[in-house]
Amino acid sequence: MQLTGVIKEFRAGEQMMRVLHDIDLTIYQGEMVAIIGQSGSGKSTLMNILGCLDKASAGDYKIYGKSVNQLEADELATLRREHFGFIFQRYHLLGDITARDNVSVPAVYAGMDKEARSERAERLLGDLGLAEKVGNRPNQLSGGQQQRVSIARALMNGGEIILADEPTGALDSQSGKDVMQILQSLNEQGHTIIMVTHDPNIAAQAERVIEIKDGYIIDDYHNEHYQHSTQQPEAILAQHKKSRLGSFIDRLLEAFKMSLLAMRAHKMRTLLTMLGIIIGIASVVSVVGLGKGSQQQILTNISALGTNTITVTDGYPWGDPRRSYNDDNLTPEDANAVAAQPYVVSVSPQLDGSAAVRYRSIQESATISGVGEDYLGVTGETLAQGQAFDEQSILRRMQDVILDDNAKKTFFPDMDDPIGEVLLIGAVPGRVIGVLAPKDSGFGPSSDSPTIYMPYTTVMSRIEGSAYIERFVALIDESISSSAAESAISQLIEERHGADDFRVRNSDSIRQTIESTTSTMTLLVSSIAIISLIVGGIGVMNIMLVSVTERTNEIGVRMAVGARQSDIMQQFLIEAILVCVLGGLLGIGLAFAIGELINSVAGDSFQVIYSPTSIIAAFVCSTLIGIIFGFLPARNAAKLDPVDALSRD
Structure with a gap:
């Protein structure tokens, strides 16, 4: 490690403060060096530069002959990972993980195999007298034990250069002696030891002492009694390194953990x-x-009115001036013509009226709705009781009646089965043949007034006295496009009438809307x-x-x-x-x-x-x-x- 003319400056407000002045220093492999000086002398700053934790403001720093001045952050991390091991005064252990995992962290970033790093971490801790503490977290260890964990972490990747910042500063005297013995033993094994201290007694145990004051090196001498080691530290990473992908996965898992x-x-x-x-x-x-x-x-409610249905209503479109004086245009024959089309499943002509309806002592005004035999199939309504109209009901203008739920409650409040009962509808008697199930849908007629259904031919001839219907509903084959069917029906009715005196409503367009x-x-x-x-x-x-x-x-x-x-x-x-x-x-x-x-x-x-x-x-x-x-x-x-x-x- 060679420093030449190294200067380090910090900004203090608007001024630059220099803490290292033209440092020239060479440290050789296998040395045990103590950097000594009072607080604020610059010794910790010098060690941070040596350990690539900090960069010099000026000058050159080489490791193994290679300058580190221009290295990027990740290249400096590689140096720290593969060559350095740090021992801090305040230990700097990660509090949420065990001693074993703390020691293993450098090996995770270096890409060492999981089993190998776990085995090595336990061995290092065992060598340092912590075999029984591998599963303990830092807060379960004494200061001396935490420092030993820190030393084991420094050695995890080999630690050929160990930098120790006041390694005994936070320890009692016995623990301090133990740590120094460990450092001397490591130096004898070939590790280069660089430690920062303000204690001359600690420095005296090193091979070489560098004294620094006010940012200058004022002395650099060797202790004569110290025997320099010629051993080489064990190369660890080369033996157990994983593939790049395996290393990435390990680091990912560590981050996840x-x-x-x-x-x-x-x-x-x-x-x-x-x-x-x-x-x-x-x-x-x-x-x-x-x-x-x-x-x-x-x-679902729309479907209750009839799935894929098209309703043709009598009368000119909204806004047409002819609408006010000509509304009788739609006939049962128009409905029959549409029913004959191959894309139509069934059709139900409809017209509405109102009349006073009486049953015994009960009399109420009710809506009278004339419908075809296919009304239930077209609208999707269902019977709760009785039967629907058939072809004969329509042809013979039969005075059959189907009640909605409101009509049943109005005229037969205490009767469970009104089938066969006779109502007087205006001046026309009608026999009840069916009762509709209650309608949950929010669409269609929703008033509480009773509605009575009769064959449309009966309503036309016996109640309304009209030859026209108000509308008809056509159920379209599901395999046919409803928009195409709508166009075809409009064209057919327009051809029959010679005018567009009707309105068309497509339930599918309502669905889409x-x-x-x-x-x-x-x-x-x-x-x-x-x-x-x-x-x-x-x-x-x-x-x-x-x-x-x-x-x-x-x-x-x-x-x-x-x-x-x-x-x-x-x-x-x-x-x-x-x-x-x-x-x-x-x-x-x-x-x-x-x-x-x-x-x-x-x-x-x-x-x-x-x-x-x-x-x-x-x-x-x-x-x-x-x-x-x-x-x-x-x-x-x-x-x-x-x-x-x-x-x-």
């Missing part, structure tokens, strides 16, 4: 960080589920819910920035033992992603819980329908939020200067 430990150590903070993500994801999934459920319910409307509303509300996801992401970023600040010292330790910038960035990015992914999963779970609660309360009348697409999208979104909002804190962590990071608690 440390992220989980950090989350576990700050459970409440992690939960509060997730809260925005949980609410946002739950909102998106729930809103989409509610939208899908509402859409399905509406479409409702689908479009509900989808738009779902998208709108989902967009609002996504805002909470973004707010949650900002919360994640803020908390991760705080986490970086809190764990600056840990970052410095990892950099000192050889972590690349990508390793540091990877660790904090994984933590942010884990927070968001876990928050996303909890949010999805919350959405399912909300949906089940709504389903249990609503029963069969309404069901939340979960969309796999929305769930996947929400999960992907939460992951992307982790990546996007975790990037800045992770980058800030990776860009920290090792020596500055180590100096913070």
